[in-house]
Amino acid sequence: MYGTQAINEKGHLCIGGVDTTDLAKEFGTPLYVYDTALIKDKINQFKEAFSQFEHVEWQVAYASKAFSTIAMIQLIDEQGLSLDVVSGGELYTALKAGLSPDRIHFHGNNKSVSELAMALDAKIGAVIVDNFYELDLLETMCAERNQEIAVLLRVTPGVEAHTHEFIMTGQDDSKFGFNLDDGMAERAVKQALSSPHLDLKGIHSHIGSQIFETEGFARAIKIMVGHIEAWHRNFGFQLEVLNVGGGFGIRYTDSDRPLPIKRYVETIVRTAQDEIARLNLHMPALWVEPGRSIVGEAGTTLYTSGAFKTIPGIRKYLSVDGGMSDNIRPSLYQAQYKAICANKALDSADTQMALAGKCCESGDILIKEAVLPESCSSGDLIAVFSTGAYGYSMASHYNRIPNAAVVFIEDGEAALAVRRETYDDLIRQDVALEKLSQRDSY
Numbered sequence: 001m002y003g004t005q006a007i008n009e010k011g012h013l014c015i016g017g018v019d020t021t022d023l024a025k026e027f028g029t030p031l032y033v034y035d036t037a038l039i040k041d042k043i044n045q046f047k048e049a050f051s052q053f054e055h056v057e058w059q060v061a062y063a064s065k066a067f068s069t070i071a072m073i074q075l076i077d078e079q080g081l082s083l084d085v086v087s088g089g090e091l092y093t094a095l096k097a098g099l100s101p102d103r104i105h106f107h108g109n110n111k112s113v114s115e116l117a118m119a120l121d122a123k124i125g126a127v128i129v130d131n132f133y134e135l136d137l138l139e140t141m142c143a144e145r146n147q148e149i150a151v152l153l154r155v156t157p158g159v160e161a162h163t164h165e166f167i168m169t170g171q172d173d174s175k176f177g178f179n180l181d182d183g184m185a186e187r188a189v190k191q192a193l194s195s196p197h198l199d200l201k202g203i204h205s206h207i208g209s210q211i212f213e214t215e216g217f218a219r220a221i222k223i224m225v226g227h228i229e230a231w232h233r234n235f236g237f238q239l240e241v242l243n244v245g246g247g248f249g250i251r252y253t254d255s256d257r258p259l260p261i262k263r264y265v266e267t268i269v270r271t272a273q274d275e276i277a278r279l280n281l282h283m284p285a286l287w288v289e290p291g292r293s294i295v296g297e298a299g300t301t302l303y304t305s306g307a308f309k310t311i312p313g314i315r316k317y318l319s320v321d322g323g324m325s326d327n328i329r330p331s332l333y334q335a336q337y338k339a340i341c342a343n344k345a346l347d348s349a350d351t352q353m354a355l356a357g358k359c360c361e362s363g364d365i366l367i368k369e370a371v372l373p374e375s376c377s378s379g380d381l382i383a384v385f386s387t388g389a390y391g392y393s394m395a396s397h398y399n400r401i402p403n404a405a406v407v408f409i410e411d412g413e414a415a416l417a418v419r420r421e422t423y424d425d426l427i428r429q430d431v432a433l434e435k436l437s438q439r440d441s442y
């Protein structure tokens with residue numbers, strides 16, 4: 001159980017005081033349900049952990065790739081966090097939600113001219129520059145507009161985080177960032193410092209995602225600060241911001257043992273303080289970019305079960321009304337999840353079955369070895385936990401399945417945050433070819 005989750009006297013899973021069977025009736029399934037009290041609790045854990053350190057400036061920029069909607073950005077705004085965006089779409093959502101542009105940081109390894117123009121028009125807080133192509137492009141665009149912009153440079157510290165290969169990002173062989181080892185980062189720092197329109201504030205690294213230890217962050221900081229000291233000595237680079245990215249792990253299944261948020265933050269602050277003091281540098285502001293650790297555990301997906309089949313001696317398949325179209329992570333990363341039968345939450349879960357999605361793809365299995373009550377069958381409500389990060393945001397229209405609705409729950413109230421797509425929404429952008437519409441019928 002996570003956050004405000006509880007089981008009521010009817011044996012139904014409740015979130016924020018609301019019976020999930022009522023949610024399913026009102027909003028339909030599949031349904032992404034967010035426990036906003038838990039999101040706020042995670043945000044507070046970051047704030048409290050940083051606030052222990054009196055003389056440290058910090059910013060927590062929520063990584064909106066994990067889950068970006070107008071309602072979510074409004075919540076981030078209300079909580080006073082900054083925001084990391086990685087595309088024109090995420091930037092547009094943030095601006096439309098009313099977030100102050102100076103709190104927006106723009107990431108991405110291939111920002112287009114129009115995306116950078118949108119960022120410059122809005123006068124966002126910082127662009128995190130990923131490569132030389134972007135460094136040149138941004139300088140040219142700023143020169144044309146006679147505008148200055150704050151930048152950080154994304155560097156790859158060569159640290160391999162202990163996580164799935166596809167979500168490791170800090171190693172040398174990566175599409176992201178300037179390598180520290182081969183001198184590319186140093187060249188980029190020199191170029192940015194000599195650029196009349198780029199205000200180089202600092203450097204950024206992100207070593208990966210769903211990380212369960214603090215050592216990788218400490219190593220990355222030590223490596224980065226070592227280089228910063230050399231750049232300071234050699235050409236007077238003054239670091240104002242050290243951004244160590246996101247990647248803090250969460251609990252998907254009972255075997256996941258994430259560290260408390262406080263532990264990650266304390267390691268980051270103490271390592272930075274120690275290294276900065278050791279090398280006699282000026283303490284920079286510390287920025288982090290958590291995505292998953294803010295929204296992951298707060299999201300639960302509700303499905304209705306339908307078809308089932310039992311292959312004697314092999315396994316039972318119970319299919320639900322969603323799948324890889326609303327949660328690609330099991331098929332993409334072999335990610336593990338836990339489910340319960342939300343309308344039979346007090347029945348003992350003792351029967352192993354595969355929880356299958358409805359997409360036309362053998363790999364569309366949400367949980368290969370789900371353990372559910374034996375009686376769990378068609379027409380039941382299945383809750384899959386910890387789907388708040390990279391579920392909705394990575395949803396697809398595969399098999400032309402409309403995107404599920406999103407509700408936010410707080411204090412016994414459910415508020416619709418994203419309407420369920422309709423079939424008409426699906427074909428809204430389709431253009432019928434005139435030539436074909438006018439043809440004689442065969």
Ligand SMILES: Cc1ncc(COP(=O)(O)O)c(C=O)c1O
Nearest residue numbers: 063206209246247289290291292
């Ligand atoms: C640059 C950057 N910052 C932040 C994040 C957020 O990571 P997480 O959701 O694991 O906290 C990511 C994604 O992994 C990222 O690439």
Ligand SMILES: N[C@@H](CCCC[NH3+])C(=O)O
Nearest residue numbers: 167169209210329389390
């Ligand atoms: N989308 C990934 C991780 C994000 C990678 C972003 N750099 C996941 O679901 O775990």
